[in-house]
Amino acid sequence: MSDLKIYNSYSRQKEIFKPITAGHVGMYVCGPTVSGESHLGHSRPYITFDVVNRFLTHLGYKVRYVRNITDAGHFEEEGREAEDKISKKAVLEKLEPMEMVQKYTNLFHWAMAQFNTLSPSIEPTATGHIVEQIEMIKKIIAAGYAYEKNGSVYFDVKKYAAEYDYGKLSGRVLDDLLETTRLLEGQDEKNDKADFALWKKASPEHIMRWQSPWGIGFPGWHIECSAMATKYLGAEFDIHGGGMDLLFPHHESEIAQSRICNHVAPVRYWMHNNMITINGKKMGKSYNNVIKLTEMFSGQHPLLEKAYHPMTIRFFILQTHYRSTLDFGNEALLAAEKGLKRLWEAYSKLSNIVYEENKNAFDKTLDDKIQKLINELTDFMNDDFNTAKVLANLFDIVPIINSMYDQTIPVAALSKKTFDFLQKNMKEWMENILGLTSFSDEDNDKLQGVMQLLIDIRKEAKSKKDFVTSDKIRNKLQELGITLKDEKGGDMSWQIE
RNA sequence: GGUUCCGUGGCCGAGUGGCUAGGCAGAGCUCUGCAAAAGCUCGUACAGCGGUUCGAAUCCGCUCGGAACCUCCA
Structure with a gap:
């Protein structure tokens, strides 16, 4: 079997993955800032690294997956001013940061559940680790790589870069960088334009604030990840993930801080997912082209022709390699929806096929083909998590399953061993590694019973050539959004749209 | 302006030197009371121009077009 290779952004090449501690993987992924609702673009890293997490687990690693919640910072809720601290409004009228943070954290968790992502092992919050962050800043100052100015602390990039x-x-x-960095607020108190803040003094209207050795303030943007990663994964850990847009300055700064503090480069493998684009442009607030996840799921957005199921989005993302841009479009989403439906249906059919021995039916070519298609899946994932290729192989298996189900191909064309191998692996790959689920709720017992009754009545009608009744049942169900399909051999299957 | 990256058939996308993924849409056929599925077959693409090579979508150069980062950002 091939070795797992990961494209390391740091070296810009694929490297064979070797964990620091045998059998274990420490992975940190930059999580959401919970001052607003997540949009489609945000779903990419969490789905990408969910599959990384799942695949590493499949390989037998014990993964500690840490993903933070950024709930501290320069907070304002959309459409609301952050001047509440000094306003004369009543307490309950004021923007309470933790209330907002709670709301969007809940919404984020809900969306992640819709996508069927596994929970991280630890989901630390920035506000819960102010002490660790302050301690880290102190160490950096003591080492001589940071300086305090008017209640703020800055990292000395020039000294570090030397x-x-x-x-x-x-x-x-x-x-x-010294040439091109633009002028920002507070820029003048830095010794150098390239320096970045470790701690910022809080202005009176700033609503999130903590006491520190340098006065009342709040942590800089980059320090939380360094502090929490160090605490839960150690000074040096295996994988750090995030969006490509975080490469600079966020991750670059993380490396600098952590290295000074812990005397070692923090991360072995840096992984960065590419952006979801819309008309070729990155989806982002500043471009005014975001589609929130709630809008995706409901279809309530001018750019959406219809609502898209979370699984459609998950599948859409997995059809592309994580380091490529993915262009949003209704046509593309629709294609993903139909493709997933066909794939999932074949998968459910497979679990209903009962193997029957028949030595004469054995087809070695087909048997070998199935073995090959399945064995390749691991190689594809080992090659920097190529989910696109995995799905291509699974689609190659679809017509074979369908033909066996329709008995156009005898089940015994495959050896018992290969058939079992196929069933077992389809489940493992579809559900455990890719994390796909069914997108309708057909597995309701009562509904199953009702549907079986209708199917029986329709079968009777059909056998009497009473097509008026049989068509009525099918058409009425169709109006309700349930598709009834006649199958070869007289059976019927149904599905909720 | 600087740094990095990309440009594949109607759409979305794999693919890094020969074997020319996959999904969706489209066309034809088979099965079928009809329908829907399903199965089979088909399209022969790699921005343009040069170069390297027996051979390039894949390597090199130039041109054109686009993107990301340099500022909050998945």
């Missing part, structure tokens, strides 16, 4: 390769991860040259 000794370490600042900019290597993001392919940046410090001199260029």
Whole structure:
């Protein structure tokens, strides 16, 4: 079997994965900022790394998957000013940060459940780790790589860059940065334009604030990930994931802080997923082209022709390699929806097929083909998690399953061993590794019973050539959104649209 | 402007030197009371121009077009 290879953003090449601690993997993924609702673009990293997590587990690793919740920072809820701290409104009228954070955290968890992503092992919050962050900043100051100015603390990038390769991860040259960094608020108190904040003094209207050795303030954007990753995964850990847009300055800064603090480069393998684009442009607030997840699921958005099931989105994302951009479009989503439906139906049919021995029916070519298609799946995933290729192989298996189900191909064309292998692996790959689920609720016992009754009546009618009755049943059900299909051999199957 | 990356058939997308994924849409056929599924077959694409090579979508150069980051960002 092939070795797992991961494209490391740091070295810009695929590397064979070797965990620091045998049998274990420590993985940190940058989580959501819960000051607003997640949009389609946000779903990409969480689905991508969910599959990474699932596949590593499949390989037998014990994975500690840490994904943070960013609930501290410069908070304002959309359409609401952050001046509440000094306003004269009553307490209950004011924006309470934790209330907002709770609301969007809940919504995020709900969306992740819709996508059938597994929960991280630890989901630490930034506000819950202020102490760790302050301790880390203290260490960096003591090491001489940070300085305090008017209640804020900045990281000395120039000093760091003199000794370490600042900019290597993001392919940046410090001199260029000094030239091109734009003017921002508070820029003048930095010693150098490239320096970044570890701790920021809170202005009076800033509603999230904590006491620190440097006065009342709040942590800088990058320090939370360094502090929490160190705490839960150690100074040096295996995988750090996130969107490509976080390469600079976020991850570059993380490396710098952690290295000074812990005297070691924090991450072995940096993984970055590419963006979801819309008309070729990244989906993002500043482009005014976001489609929120609730809108995706409900279809309530001018760009959407219909509602899309979370599983359709998950499948849509997995059909592309995670390092490629993925262009949003109704046509593409619709294609994903139909494709997933066909794949899932074949998969459910497979579990209903009963194997019957028949030595004469054995077809070695087909048997070998199935073995090959399944064995390749692991190789594809081992090659930097190529879910697109995995799905292509699964689709190659679909017509074979359907033909066996329709008995156009005898089940015994496959050896018992291969058939069992097929059943077992389809389940493993579809459900456990790709994390797909059925997108309707056909597995309701009562509904099953009612449907079976209708099917029996329709069968009777058909046998009497009473097509008026049989068509009535099928048409009425269709109006309700249930499709009834006649199958070869006289059986019927049904499905909720 | 700097850094990095990309440009594949109607659409979405794999693919890094020869064996020319896959999904969806489209066409034809089979099965079928009809329908829906399903099965079979078909389309022969790699921005343009040069170069390297026996051979390039895949390597090199140039041109054109697009994107990401440099600012909050998945």
